[in-house]
Amino acid sequence: MKIRAEISKGDEIRYISHLDYSRAIERALRRAQLPLAYSEGFNPHVKLSFASALAVGITSQSEFMDLELTKTMNIDTIKSCLEPQLPAGINLIRCQQIYNNAAKLMAVVNLACYKVFFSELSGHEQLEKSIHKFNFSDNLLFVRENPKGKKQIDVKEYVQEICCNFYPYGLELSFDTKITPSGSIKPGEVLQALDHHYDLNLPLDDALICRTGLFIEKGTKRMSPFDLIGEK
Amino acid sequence: MSKVIVPSALLNRVVKPSRYTGQEWNTIVKEQSKVDVSFALAFPDVYEVGMSYLGYKILYHILNGRQEVAAERVYAPWVDMEEQMRNSNIPLFSLESFRPLGEFDFVGFTLQYEMSYSNILNMLDLGGIPLLACDRNETQSFVVGGGPCVYNPEPLADFFDIFLIGEAEELILEIVDCYKQWKQSGRSGGRAGFLKEAALIEGVYVPSCYDVNYNADGTVMSIGLTSKDIKPQVHKRVIKDLETVDFPTRPVVPFGEIVHDRIMLEIFRGCTRGCRFCQAGMIYRPVRERKVDTLVELAQQLVNNTGYNEISLVSLSTADYSCLHPLITALMSRMKEQGVSVSLPSLRIDSFSIQLAQEVQQVRKSGLTFAPEAGTQRLRDVINKGVNEDNLRDAVCAAFRAGWSSVKLYFMIGLPTEEDDDIRGIAKLAYQVLDWYKEVKGRRGAKVTVSVSSFVPKPHTPFQWFGQDSIEQLERKQHLLRDMLKNRDINFNWHDAKTSFLEGVFARGDRRLGKVLLKAWSTGARFDGWSEQFDYENWLTAFAECNIDPHFYANRERQEQEIMPWSHIQPGVEKKFLWREYQQALKQELTADCRRGDCGACGVCSGLGVGIIDWGNE
Numbered sequence: 056m057k058i059r060a061e062i063s064k065g066d067e068i069r070y071i072s073h074l075d076y077s078r079a080i081e082r083a084l085r086r087a088q089l090p091l092a093y094s095e096g097f098n099p100h101v102k103l104s105f106a107s108a109l110a111v112g113i114t115s116q117s118e119f120m121d122l123e124l125t126k127t128m129n130i131d132t133i134k135s136c137l138e139p140q141l142p143a144g145i146n147l148i149r150c151q152q153i154y155n156n157a158a159k160l161m162a163v164v165n166l167a168c169y170k171v172f173f174s175e176l177s178g179h180e181q182l183e184k185s186i187h188k189f190n191f192s193d194n195l196l197f198v199r200e201n202p203k204g205k206k207q208i209d210v211k212e213y214v215q216e217i218c219c220n221f222y223p224y225g226l227e228l229s230f231d232t233k234i235t236p237s238g239s240i241k242p243g244e245v246l247q248a249l250d251h252h253y254d255l256n257l258p259l260d261d262a263l264i265c266r267t268g269l270f271i272e273k274g275t276k277r278m279s280p281f282d283l284i285g286e287k
Numbered sequence: 288m289s290k291v292i293v294p295s296a297l298l299n300r301v302v303k304p305s306r307y308t309g310q311e312w313n314t315i316v317k318e319q320s321k322v323d324v325s326f327a328l329a330f331p332d333v334y335e336v337g338m339s340y341l342g343y344k345i346l347y348h349i350l351n352g353r354q355e356v357a358a359e360r361v362y363a364p365w366v367d368m369e370e371q372m373r374n375s376n377i378p379l380f381s382l383e384s385f386r387p388l389g390e391f392d393f394v395g396f397t398l399q400y401e402m403s404y405s406n407i408l409n410m411l412d413l414g415g416i417p418l419l420a421c422d423r424n425e426t427q428s429f430v431v432g433g434g435p436c437v438y439n440p441e442p443l444a445d446f447f448d449i450f451l452i453g454e455a456e457e458l459i460l461e462i463v464d465c466y467k468q469w470k471q472s473g474r475s476g477g478r479a480g481f482l483k484e485a486a487l488i489e490g491v492y493v494p495s496c497y498d499v500n501y502n503a504d505g506t507v508m509s510i511g512l513t514s515k516d517i518k519p520q521v522h523k524r525v526i527k528d529l530e531t532v533d534f535p536t537r538p539v540v541p542f543g544e545i546v547h548d549r550i551m552l553e554i555f556r557g558c559t560r561g562c563r564f565c566q567a568g569m570i571y572r573p574v575r576e577r578k579v580d581t582l583v584e585l586a587q588q589l590v591n592n593t594g595y596n597e598i599s600l601v602s603l604s605t606a607d608y609s610c611l612h613p614l615i616t617a618l619m620s621r622m623k624e625q626g627v628s629v630s631l632p633s634l635r636i637d638s639f640s641i642q643l644a645q646e647v648q649q650v651r652k653s654g655l656t657f658a659p660e661a662g663t664q665r666l667r668d669v670i671n672k673g674v675n676e677d678n679l680r681d682a683v684c685a686a687f688r689a690g691w692s693s694v695k696l697y698f699m700i701g702l703p704t705e706e707d708d709d710i711r712g713i714a715k716l717a718y719q720v721l722d723w724y725k726e727v728k729g730r731r732g733a734k735v736t737v738s739v740s741s742f743v744p745k746p747h748t749p750f751q752w753f754g755q756d757s758i759e760q761l762e763r764k765q766h767l768l769r770d771m772l773k774n775r776d777i778n779f780n781w782h783d784a785k786t787s788f789l790e791g792v793f794a795r796g797d798r799r800l801g802k803v804l805l806k807a808w809s810t811g812a813r814f815d816g817w818s819e820q821f822d823y824e825n826w827l828t829a830f831a832e833c834n835i836d837p838h839f840y841a842n843r844e845r846q847e848q849e850i851m852p853w854s855h856i857q858p859g860v861e862k863k864f865l866w867r868e869y870q871q872a873l874k875q876e877l878t879a880d881c882r883r884g885d886c887g888a889c890g891v892c893s894g895l896g897v898g899i900i901d902w903g904n905e
């Protein structure tokens with residue numbers, strides 16, 4: 056039996072890596088004593104897959120995972136077994152059976168939505184102007200640096216538009232990033248690119264980033280991974 | 288009570304920030320209003336190392352088992368985090384209630400390794416606790432030490448209020464009760480009043496109750512008592528029967544990967560093989576096993592409560608467990624369908640172990656590890672390592688036949704009576720292993736890793752009198768080996784001789800080293816066990832400024848009658864046994880394992896009123 060679940064990553068565990076997150080869930084599943092399906096081979100793994108990895112420092116209101124069990128179980132029973140075993144910061148939001156022909160999460164989820172919060176920020180005007188410019192420009196080049204080397208990417212290929220909201224207690228940016236077969240962009244990189252290109256001096260370390268949704272976008276239609284669960 | 292809040296901006300700037308954010312599964316957070324006694328279990332190294340330490344899992348469980356006690360975890364922040372904390376005036380805090388270290392009634396440190404001492408000072412400082420015990424006032428924490436280095440705690444005497452000698456499962460609760468009584472009595476006698484009461488408890492060593500005097504040549508003249516009800520000898524505490532104490536079945540499960548990221552099931556305590564270099568083999572006597580049924584039950588609870596998928600059977604030498612085969616069979620048959628595997632660390636060399644390793648399918652790429660410790664039979668006899676080349680051949684060939692091709696060999700250099708022939712013996716053995724592979728497989732293809740550490744003489748061992756090899760001697764031997772082991776199938780690694788030297792100084796040091804430690808810390812020493820942080824020059828400067836010769840402690844051969852700085856701390860193994868063993872060593876005479884053979888009269892069983900528990904004897 057295959058199951059798709061929507062779960063969260065709360066502030067309590069903001070700083071754990073994706074690998075840590077997935078391991079924490081795997082251990083929770085084992086504690087819940089669910090009949091887990093394991094991969095073949097020397098080091099068997101729980102058959103568990105995620106829609107998209109989440110970086111250290113980022114929380115999420117909506118993550119998706121697919122899981123395989125060796126027996127058929129009632130969804131409510133699964134929920135009630137798993138919920139008490141989840142560590143702080145992980146909530147089970149929704150859980151549903153999926154069928155064999157359901158597309159792999161990783162292959163279909165192609166849009167991630169983020170909110171970024173800054174509690175202290177000066178120079179609002181300049182930021183607003185820059186974001187306006189960004190929204191209307193055709194491209195914004197950014198050099199991604201990692202241990203593998205440098206690579207130039209175009210932010211606009213992944214992010215069309217950024218929204219900006221001012222609150223008495225801070226400022227919030229929100230944007231969607233495309234996840235394409237050839238890659239995506241991390242929200243932290245979007246901020247870095249803006250900061251660098253428009254010379255904003257953003258307090259990047261202060262940014263609280265939260266993923267607010269993962270979707271499947273087809274043309275103008277936006278679907279949830281629960282809309283594509285295959286057929287019996 | 289004040290809760291420390293660490294700004295996210297700060298956490299975003301450090302590596303592995305989840306080291307500092309807690310919230311792990313099985314963490315116990317108590318409501319402060321219901322807590323009478325708070326106890327910080329501080330580990331003087333990073334989270335990944337500290338979280339792997341079984342001793343603290345046990346104490347966390349035992350202390351928190353008391354409703355009115357809160358035990359919480361504290362680890363050394365890595366240097367990047369320390370910098371952030373100091374810049375923002377954030378005190379060192381616990382991972383449960385996020386309280387500053389200085390707000391705990393007790394701050395416990397485990398002394399696992401001499402090279403972590405500078406971290407202890409650093410943590411006290413970061414936690415807002417005066418470094419010197421004599422500077423602490425009535426409201427400040429009591430600093431408590433335990434662990435293996437507590438068998439010579441003297442270099443740390445200035446910084447600690449109390450040392451707990453031996454196994455602490457019962458002792459730690461006695462200290463807590465003593466503290467509660469003292470608090471109820473309106474803290475009668477003040478700080479010193481509590482310490483005096485505590486000092487009466489068996490296994491408690493209060494360094495300020497002892498006065499050390501020195502001879503003109505620098506050796507200890509006497510260890511005096513500050514009052515007559517203080518015990519002249521502090522005997523270690525030992526749990527007679529492990530079945531009578533609780534084993535933690537709900538250990539904290541970390542999010543990030545730690546060094547030993549699996550269930551640690553302690554199958555027995557102690558080891559009586561009697562390797563003469565090994566301090567663990569002396570201080571943890573006698574051997575006491577848990578029952579198979581108990582272990583299988585504990586394993587199941589641990590799996591249910593943690594969700595781990597690997598169980599490691601831990602002890603000083605797991606292959607010596609009398610019922611290892613039945614235990615493994617029982618565990619495997621129960622765990623297999625739950626997707627849980629069993630692993631065996633620290634295997635002793637014999638083909639029986641290979642068979643077991645094969646059974647548990649611990650066929651990891653990492654290869655098999657053997658510890659002949661010395662390169663020639665002569666030297667193996669000196670150290671009482673009861674293995675010979677035939678044993679090694681049988682085991683290694685069995686491993687090759689079973690499909691392994693890489694083998695790791697552990698050796699020590701700088702052992703008593705060692706000559707260059709013994710060093711050459713190490714290289715010979717490495718090449719021999721390559722040849723054995725050819726014999727078994729008919730072709731080349733083995734990979735041998737030779738790992739060589741430098742011997743550090745430890746207190747309460749037969750070699751406690753021995754003068755450690757100098758850095759120059761050790762490095763010469765390392766070079767000799769490096770030249771001999773130039774082969775593409777052999778990988779050679781060795782330990783930094785300077786680190787071993789400093790470890791040797793503190794292992795057998797006395798109270799006068801406290802000021803060197805303080806000095807070195809104040810000029811930046813921390814994480815000395817991490818080669819990238821270790822600054823040898825800084826230490827040399829500290830010794831020079833304090834006018835203390837480190838060689839006096841490390842490289843000097845002691846006289847039989849010399850009063851050792853640790854002679855008032857008693858693990859139960861008697862000095863006359865240790866000396867006899869030293870003399871036997873020099874004559875290359877072996878002493879048998881008392882576990883299933885004759886008693887070697889080390890003094891532990893009669894002295895402490897305990898006995899060996901080995902189910903194979905039944």
Ligand code: SF4
Nearest residue numbers: 881886887888889892
């Ligand atoms: S007293 Fe005898 S039996 Fe007991 S640990 Fe020592 S040598 Fe072994």
